[in-house]
Amino acid sequence: SQTIHQWPATLVQPVGSPLSLECTVEGTSNPNLYWYRQAAGRGLQLLFYSVGIGQISSEVPQNLSASRPQDRQFILSSKKLLLSDSGFYLCAWSVLGNAEAFFGQGTRLTVV
Amino acid sequence: RKEVEQDPGPFNVPEGATVAFNCTYSNSASQSFFWYRQDCRKEPKLLMSVYSSGNEDGRFTAQLNRASQYISLLIRDSKLSDSATYLCVVSNTGGFKTIFGAGTRLFVKA
Numbered sequence: 551s552q553t554i555h556q557w558p559a560t561l562v563q564p565v566g567s568p569l570s571l572e573c574t575v576e577g578t579s580n581p582n583l584y585w586y587r588q589a590a591g592r593g594l595q596l597l598f599y600s601v602g603i604g605q606i607s608s609e610v611p612q613n614l615s616a617s618r619p620q621d622r623q624f625i626l627s628s629k630k631l632l633l634s635d636s637g638f639y640l641c642a643w644s645v646l647g648n649a650e651a652f653f654g655q656g657t658r659l660t661v662v
Numbered sequence: 663r664k665e666v667e668q669d670p671g672p673f674n675v676p677e678g679a680t681v682a683f684n685c686t687y688s689n690s691a692s693q694s695f696f697w698y699r700q701d702c703r704k705e706p707k708l709l710m711s712v713y714s715s716g717n718e719d720g721r722f723t724a725q726l727n728r729a730s731q732y733i734s735l736l737i738r739d740s741k742l743s744d745s746a747t748y749l750c751v752v753s754n755t756g757g758f759k760t761i762f763g764a765g766t767r768l769f770v771k772a
Contacts, residue, residue, distance in 0.1 A: 584760070586762070592764055593666075593668075593749065593762050593763055593764030593765050594706070594749070594762035596759070596760065596761065596762075599759065609759075638703075640705055640706075644760070650694075650696065650708055650711070651708075651751075651760055652708075653705035653706055653707070654705060655704075655705050656704075656705050658703075
């Protein structure tokens with residue numbers, strides 16, 4: 551069966567510090583991978599999606615970047631965090647041709 | 663206009679009530695539609711897909727109206743455990759771009 555791992559679960563970082571969130575998927579090959587952010591009391595905002603290694607599409611201009619160094623690994627990064635980067639970050643995967651998305655447990659990031 | 667719009671609620675209903683949520687989407691080329699459920703401080707999980715012919719899963723019924731570009735979710739005989747946020751989800755072909763609504767909060771009270 552397929553599983554998705556996302557870590558850490560919670561993170562408190564100072565303004566201006568770097569960020570690296572990692573997500574890995576097991577049990578499937580060539581998944582579509584996604585990073586979403588959910589601000590407090592808000593819906594999910596699609597940040598990045600990837601249909602293959604090294605292929606990243608950005609949905610919104612921002613302080614973040616994403617990379618996919620391996621087929622089942624998706625990384626969200628920032629060189630310098632802003633207060634506005636605080637939120638609940640969710641990694642998700644889906645299979646080509648099937649839009650159903652499966653989510654990791656999320657990382658709750660607080661920038662102080 | 664947002665790509666997917668939902669009434670944020672909250673909907674406060676007693677146990678046993680019937681409650682309906684609506685969602686509208688702006689992209690007429692959208693191909694796939696879903697309802698997800700999100701419990702407080704947890705990740706969203708798929709509740710059900712939405713098909714053009716309408717579909718039912720126990721107490722839950724989902725319907726799609728392509729002409730008017732809206733999706734609905736009906737919950738019958740509400741349970742306390744139905745309390746959650748319900749997210750309307752719209753996706754293009756192949757799921758390359760999946761857009762979530764902001765969600766509708768439901769509180770079911772004894």
